[in-house]
Amino acid sequence: MNFQIKPLQRSDFAHLFELTDAELAAQHACRQIVSSKPGTPCRVSMQDAEVGETVILFNYEHQPEDSPYKASHAVFIRERAEQANLAINEVPDVIRSRLMSMRYFDKSHMMIDADVVSGDRVAEELSKALENDEIAYVHLHNAKPGCFAASVYRAC
Numbered sequence: 001m002n003f004q005i006k007p008l009q010r011s012d013f014a015h016l017f018e019l020t021d022a023e024l025a026a027q028h029a030c031r032q033i034v035s036s037k038p039g040t041p042c043r044v045s046m047q048d049a050e051v052g053e054t055v056i057l058f059n060y061e062h063q064p065e066d067s068p069y070k071a072s073h074a075v076f077i078r079e080r081a082e083q084a085n086l087a088i089n090e091v092p093d094v095i096r097s098r099l100m101s102m103r104y105f106d107k108s109h110m111m112i113d114a115d116v117v118s119g120d121r122v123a124e125e126l127s128k129a130l131e132n133d134e135i136a137y138v139h140l141h142n143a144k145p146g147c148f149a150a151s152v153y154r155a156c
Contacts (some may be wrong), residue, residue, distance in 0.1 A: 001128075002088050003089060004153050004154075004155040005044060006151045010083045013056070016056045016115055018057060024058075028059045029058035031055070031056055032054070032056075032057055033054055034049040034053045037051050041149070042094075043148070044078065046092055047093070053075060056081040057075070058077070060072055063109070067109035071146050073141075073147050078115065081100070091126075095122055096119040096144050099116065099119065100142065102114060102116070102117060102123055102129070122140070138152040139151070
């Protein structure tokens, strides 16, 4: 089954870089300078930020639906991030290089299954899982820190 990984949209978060540190703090966010690579995965570019780059760390509601699984977690956005436009069945290095938690949701936004896989197996697992018609979408999370990585949907 074909799939499409959806990065966050830069236009939804570009305004954060115009805020002062105090304004960011009021929104549960902060500006950081990246000190090591890998370790700061941008959810817009779907790449690890480079040492010395400015990022915003903020709480993102990745599961906004009205269900017991409503959830948010910290994510990074690079200041000069270029919008990732991933091809069908493409898994970027920022996912392939990490241990991933895969959470499978139905149309009612209820988690119906979950797994932890090495990033190099994500494509295979997504293809297999999305053959199940009960699964409406998948959320990927970095398994160790638990942060949201991306949403995944069926693709034609």
